[in-house]
Amino acid sequence: MLDIGALIAFVTVTETGSFSTAAQQLGQTPSGVSRTVSRLEKALGMTLMHRTTRRLDLTAEGAWLLERARRVLAEMADTEAQAAARRGHPAGLVRVNAATPALDHLVAPLVADFLDAYPQVSLELTSGETVVDLIEEKVDVAIRIGILPDSSLNARLLGRSRVRVLAAPAYLERHGRPATPADLARHRLLGFTAPASLNTWPLRDGSQEGVLARPQVTASSGETLRHLALCGAGIVSLSDFLTGADVASGRLVPLLEEAALPWTQPVWAVFYKQGALAPRVAALVEFLARRLAGVLET
Structure with missing residues (x-):
């Protein structure tokens, strides 16, 4: 089963373009975020991004996962919002x-x-x-x-x-x-x-x-x-x-x-x-x- 936390880390790294910036947003260390993304790649059996000292480039598999991960996280956010709304209304x-x-x-x-x-x-x-x-x-x-x-x-x-x-x-x-x-x-x-x-x-x-x-x-x-x-x-x-x-x-x-x-x-x-x-x-x-x-x- 996919770890939602790993998907969040992957999307955040991709959108910020940096492990260090993603770590700041997530309240984690850069090395911790890097390990999380690596575990995700291992669990899926595919390389999601190429890392260099200057940039991160998504692989074709990474681009595919990014699109799906964004949809999953959006659905989760919408579900939480609707649940809160139903509690109040x-x-x-x-x-x-x-x-x-x-x-x-x-x-x-x-x-x-x-x-x-x-x-x-x-x-x-x-x-x-x-x-x-x-x-x-x-x-x-x-x-x-x-x-x-x-x-x-x-x-x-x-x-x-x-x-x-x-x-x-x-x-x-x-x-x-x-x-x-x-x-x-x-x-x-x-x-x-x-x-x-x-x-x-x-x-x-x-x-x-x-x-x-x-x-x-x-x-x-x-x-x-x-x-x-x-x-x-x-x-x-x-x-x-x-x-x-x-x-x-x-x-x-x-x-x-x-x-x-x-x-x-x-x-x-x-x-x-x-x-x-x-x-x-x-x-x-x-x-x-x-x-x-x-x-x-x-």
């Missing part, structure tokens, strides 16, 4: 994966501000209701809601979102308002197909904490359940990050608040990390943590 593509509700309600509203702050970063957003393999799918950051399984991935807690039992005014007008958790058995309930734990609602029924809902309609996506609830299809239990604006506007109404338990769902930024996190990825994670602090509970 993150750049490149960040691939983000999240379930549709998290993508639509937590990430998408912040995209414009993030791109204004980091104009050299581009985003690729993908949604799905199943957990993907970050490495296999080449995902940089995944937004996950709920308890994380043990894994080799790293995670940053972005905040927590309160879970509430809700219904639309139109549904309540037609079917009445449940007065106790036991009344839910006489109502049309909306729930998740999986995992089953999401159908345990944050309600206290006597000494029992958590009421197992038996939904008549199930869906894999919280966003679908939200739309069903808004259409008056039934009663649902969803996180504030998904329904906060609906509650504020009166489109959905919290129910059974006297029996409600203060359950929350953690919201995570999950990423694979070996060594330092890429600046573009770190920028997005930090941005989400900072901005979602005003949306989620800490």
